Amino acid sequence: ACMLEYVTSWGMEKLFHARWWDYSHRRFNIQGRICLLGAIVFGLLGVLITDVIQPEVNRITQMIPLPVVHWMCVIFMALIVADTIITVLGIIDLADNLAKFSETVQAYAEKAGDSLQWGKDIFRDKFRDKVQDRVQDWSDSSQEILANMQATAASILNKQQRRMINAFPRLRFTDSIKYSKIIETLHEMLRRK
Structure with a gap:
């Protein structure tokens, strides 16, 4: 999760010339993109999701017919792609x-x-x-x-x-x-x- 946050921060900065979040004010940060506290929170939530939430989700999804799960995946993926496109187009200028x-x-x-x-x-x-x-x-x-x-x-x-x-x-612009x-x-x- 921290690697994804770091790469996302770097990519958004290069693409939009803006720094969307900054952890420089926190101890143990790497270039202000990620910090130790965030890593700990991501780690604890990852364990909670894996050990507590995912077994329940798995139990519920086992009751849904496989073709329905496939269609749900396609629909949710389309929504994610549409949201990403709308967000990028909205902030590009x-x-x-x-x-x-x-x-x-x-x-x-x-x-x-x-x-x-x-x-x-x-x-x-x-x-x-x-x-x-x-x-x-x-x-x-x-x-x-x-x-x-x-x-x-x-x-x-x-x-x-x-x-x-x-x-x-x-949010801060890196070039202005x-x-x-x-x-x-x-x-x-x-x-x-």
Whole structure:
């Protein structure tokens, strides 16, 4: 399982120029792609699945006629392939859409006579005296800015891209600090919904 996680991390980084997860903050990691804690958890769950769950699944599947099992395998494989294709197609132009998002938000900021610096600190900087964990405590203008940024993100980033950004809180681009900062901003913005 750890070898699969390592190879997947490496492959996704090469394909999308982004680091989807990072265990660098954990002890005993290998290039931040895998860590000892993950290996232990995978190992324990592997034993649980092999010794406890698989015998039950085997007992149940023995009751299903073999042709039905074959069709189920074909259907599930088709679903996995379709899900993989939809995911890859959905995130393949993520960098381009982040650039569009950045340009659009910067244009709004320039119209307001401001310049926007990206990163999660944007909320502390922009709303310095109003930093609260709950959006309803912000001023109307701050809520309006946040709502405009959220609407802009929703119109530019597709559903799959928003889902992946939300699902991978440590997502970072390997070839663009700016895009990594934009991702940080989007994380913080989604957190404040």
